Amino acid sequence: MRIIQIIDSLEAGGAERMAVNYANALGTIIEFSGLVATRKEGILLHQIEPSVSYLFLNKKKLIDFRALFKLHSFVLKNKVTHIHAHSTSFFLAFLLKLIHPSLQLIWHDHYGDSEFLNKRPMGALKMTLPFFNGIIAVNQKLKIWAEQKINFKNTVYLPNFPSEKKNCTVHTVLKGVTGKRIVCLANLRVQKNHFLLLEVARKLQQSHPEWTFHLIGKDFDDTYSKKIKDLIGAFTLEKNVFLYGTKQDIENILQQSTIGVLTSQSEGLPVALLEYGWLKKPVVVTDVGEISSLVANGKNGFLIATQQEYLFYQALVELIKSEVLQLEFGNALYKTIIGTYSKKAVMAQYLNWLKNSCK
Structure with a gap:
């Protein structure tokens, strides 16, 4: 062919x-x-x-x-x-x-x-x-x-x-503390619902202020992205949430991160989730699209209903508190991807x- x-x-x-x-x-x-x-x-x-x-x-x-x-x-x-x-x-x-x-x-x-x-x-x-x-x-x-x-x-x-291509000359350096970074790979689009992420970040800032969120994805400089930036300021999250725009070196970025999240209100099967799993990152994600076919709640990640910011926050805290759980979820998600994805x-x-x- x-x-x-x-x-x-x-x-x-x-x-x-x-x-x-x-x-x-x-x-x-x-x-x-x-x-x-x-x-x-x-x-x-x-x-x-x-x-x-x-x-x-x-x-x-x-x-x-x-x-x-x-x-x-x-x-x-x-x-x-x-x-x-x-x-x-x-x-x-x-x-x-x-x-x-x-x-x-x-x-x-x-x-x-x-x-x-x-x-x-x-x-x-x-x-x-x-x-x-x-x-x-x-x-x-x-x-x-x-x-x-x-x-x-x-x-x-x-x-x-996921892509298995590894070579990239660009080397993004993430802000924040090593071992306490949460990454979100998602272009700044309405369906990705970054507003839920910001509400969660607001709660986490109070309980675990040393943990930071790192948003990787295209900024379309539209009303949606402006509102995200306005809310970061309004919630005083400037030292907790960082925007990086589009990046090539996803593997390098994930290696610097501890937890992967997606707060989408709609999805197909997000490539970002596959990339998290390929790098053995534990995840907290919303239950939309085909995500539930990949993530079994409590077994290889946390699966949360959409718009449930407190449940999302609780799951994130549970992961933050247990390095053993982080390791178990990351390895289990990787095995799932190798078998089917x-x-x-x-x-x-x-x-x-x-x-x-x-x-």
């Missing part, structure tokens, strides 16, 4: 990370693996392996014929057989199919607001998805939605998996599905 991944940008989001992860993973196990960024490059550009052929389209509008034919030339030159379109790049894949009908199209649905699927726009999807051969969903809710709401039967749930396990499922179902 000769497969290219298509993604709108290479910013450090979950869908973008998975597009790069798939391209890199396939680079050594199939005849040809390519990656196409349509609208914008970004920090993940530096994580593309040499075995992957890369193309940037610099697409400027919804229907950009220059970008479309540039992509078509790339497909022809490399004898591509499958287009794996991530998130909103499905529309470009659809246009490509119109001029190259023999291509097999796969759509990877990373929709982050899977708790609010009743509000999801469906017009463009209903028009284009009949041209696709299969859908990959990042959680079971999205799989059921595709099967029932848009009547697409060849849908498979495949879990996200590793690159090797997911790639085996993916290639088997392509060979048997997407023809």
